[in-house]
Amino acid sequence: MRVQINFDQCEGHGRCAITAPAVFRVDAEGYGQVAVEDVPDEERARVERAIRLCPKQAIAWVSETV
Amino acid sequence: MPIDPALLPFGINLLDAPLFTEGKAHEAFRLLRRERPVPWHPGTERLNGFWSLTKYEDILHVSRHPELFISSKGIVGAGLRDDGGYVPIRPGDGGISLITMDPPRHVKMRRLVNKGFTPRAVNAMEPSIRKVTNEILDRVASRNECDFVLEIASQLPLAVICGMMGLPQDVWPLMFELTNSVLGAGDPEYQSEVPEEVRGSGEAERQTSMGGEMRMLGYFAEIIEQRRREPQDDLISILLEADVDGELLTQQDILAFCFLIILAGNETTRNAISGGLVTLCEHPEERARLQADMSLIDGAVEEILRWTSPLHHMSRVATADTEIRGQKIASGDRVIMWYPSANRDEDIFPDPYRFDITRSPNDHLAFGIGEHFCLGAGFARKEMRVMFEELFRRFPDIQTAGPPDRLRSTFINGIKHLPVTFTPAR
Numbered sequence: 001m002r003v004q005i006n007f008d009q010c011e012g013h014g015r016c017a018i019t020a021p022a023v024f025r026v027d028a029e030g031y032g033q034v035a036v037e038d039v040p041d042e043e044r045a046r047v048e049r050a051i052r053l054c055p056k057q058a059i060a061w062v063s064e065t066v
Numbered sequence: 067m068p069i070d071p072a073l074l075p076f077g078i079n080l081l082d083a084p085l086f087t088e089g090k091a092h093e094a095f096r097l098l099r100r101e102r103p104v105p106w107h108p109g110t111e112r113l114n115g116f117w118s119l120t121k122y123e124d125i126l127h128v129s130r131h132p133e134l135f136i137s138s139k140g141i142v143g144a145g146l147r148d149d150g151g152y153v154p155i156r157p158g159d160g161g162i163s164l165i166t167m168d169p170p171r172h173v174k175m176r177r178l179v180n181k182g183f184t185p186r187a188v189n190a191m192e193p194s195i196r197k198v199t200n201e202i203l204d205r206v207a208s209r210n211e212c213d214f215v216l217e218i219a220s221q222l223p224l225a226v227i228c229g230m231m232g233l234p235q236d237v238w239p240l241m242f243e244l245t246n247s248v249l250g251a252g253d254p255e256y257q258s259e260v261p262e263e264v265r266g267s268g269e270a271e272r273q274t275s276m277g278g279e280m281r282m283l284g285y286f287a288e289i290i291e292q293r294r295r296e297p298q299d300d301l302i303s304i305l306l307e308a309d310v311d312g313e314l315l316t317q318q319d320i321l322a323f324c325f326l327i328i329l330a331g332n333e334t335t336r337n338a339i340s341g342g343l344v345t346l347c348e349h350p351e352e353r354a355r356l357q358a359d360m361s362l363i364d365g366a367v368e369e370i371l372r373w374t375s376p377l378h379h380m381s382r383v384a385t386a387d388t389e390i391r392g393q394k395i396a397s398g399d400r401v402i403m404w405y406p407s408a409n410r411d412e413d414i415f416p417d418p419y420r421f422d423i424t425r426s427p428n429d430h431l432a433f434g435i436g437e438h439f440c441l442g443a444g445f446a447r448k449e450m451r452v453m454f455e456e457l458f459r460r461f462p463d464i465q466t467a468g469p470p471d472r473l474r475s476t477f478i479n480g481i482k483h484l485p486v487t488f489t490p491a492r
């Protein structure tokens with residue numbers, strides 16, 4: 001499963017990198033970045049959490065059918 | 067007229083300020099979370115009835131559906147029955163501010179003003195935040211006691227927000243006084259402008275709040291005019307040049323935003339800092355752990371925010387019939403999200419009644435979440451962090467010297483005065 005951050009919505013609150021540090025990091029400006037796009041199974045739950053808790057709802061799974 | 071307790075679950079009246087000021091709210095919320103997590107409050111003769119949300123998940127749900135649960139009908143308290151829900155954060159002349167705006171306009175406006183609040187903007191301010199903090203501490207350094215709220219905690223947010231707006235230093239005390247009368251209006255201490263015999267009443271609260279609001283708007287109207295003539299390098303000048311979809315912001319938009327920012331920036335961070343010191347003094351082991359290793363400060367700040375929840379609530383109005391936790395909510399019904407309850411929710415936080423500066427994860431909702439997530443969260447966190455770093459560096463033995471004098475409010479978890487003692491620093 002792949003995950004992405006919508007940069008229009010991200011305000012750089014950094015919650016993603018705290019919640020799932022193996023998948024997200026913050027860039028030099030403080031905005032969220034996907035470090036590992038293809039999310040390994042063992043990280044899935046943490047990514048789900050980050051999606052739920054991103055204050056600006058900026059993180060989403062990329063639908064595989066597109 | 068007092069509310070008939072029989073109409074309230076377990077007799078708990080969440081509109082009763084002493085519940086909060088006397089520290090009984092957490093017990094009440096614990097009971098409600100377990101037995102009646104979405105209770106109805108019938109309101110009063112003056113105030114509308116409302117549903118209370120006490121569970122973390124329910125507050126998350128409401129905050130994340132800003133079309134179904136709107137902010138434009140007011141976000142503070144239950145709202146008055148007789149004037150369509152007067153909202154203190156909405157200037158009386160019709161302007162609507164960010165916090166009482168709904169999508170899609172909110173999304174555009176937020177993107178615009180967010181430019182002043184990016185992580186880069188916050189980091190760029192750090193040196194000046196540290197400098198101001200030390201100037202504040204210098205002023206009390208030769209003494210061995212002070213009022214922590216008036217002389218320290220309130221001074222940093224005031225300086226930061228007034229600095230951002232480019233307000234000259236001689237009006238900062240006036241801004242302090244006016245924000246108190248707008249948001250602390252329910253407390254007789256701030257009702258000095260109304261006749262003595264009505265102080266403490268709902269009417270005194272309304273008059274105090276309106277009076278403060280009018281004076282503040284009058285002042286900002288003047289400043290905006292000045293900036294139109296002579297632009298400066300400040301937030302107001304930036305807003306004067308900004309546009310939404312090619313349209314410049316109106317005078318009302320800018321006034322409303324100034325009004326929001328000065329309140330939101332002052333009346334919250336101050337209490338997070340004061341409440342933080344009280345909490346650390348009440349938990350000497352956690353405090354010692356922090357002072358022995360100040361690299362724990364970020365976690366400590368988050369735990370202080372969870373523990374104190376500087377804002378007790380925000381509210382919303384449903385735009386359609388819906389359900390929360392099986393409870394039917396009708397279109398037009400008001401829901402109040404109680405943050406202190408969410409932040410002690412047993413389903414989310416293991417051992418929620420333990421103050422633990424290394425709690426991880428710590429996904430508290432002190433700043434709200436979703437569409438209206440606190441715009442100033444980055445600044446608030448930075449101010450708290452710098453304040454505690456400098457405070458403990460210079461006054462490592464600072465102690466509370468009496469109980470906090472709490473603000474009478476069901477909205478703001480406020481502290482008006484806090485006596486502290488410390489060894490004078492060189």
Ligand code: HEM
Pocket residue numbers: 129137141164165166176227326327330331332334335338375376377380381431432433434435437438439440441442443445446
């Ligand atoms: C510890 C300090 C603070 C706390 C606990 C706090 C809390 C909150 C909360 C809970 C909301 C959500 C409102 C809602 O969902 O309806 C909010 C919104 C807001 N806050 Fe803060 N705040 C703090 C500091 C600040 C500061 C320092 C500023 C400005 C510099 C600020 C500016 C705002 C603004 C403009 C909004 C409205 C955002 C919107 O509607 O999009 N806050 N705050």
Ligand code: SF4
Pocket residue numbers: 005009010011012013014015016017030031032033053054055056057058059
């Ligand atoms: S949590 Fe959301 S807003 Fe914060 S940095 Fe990550 S994507 Fe951006």
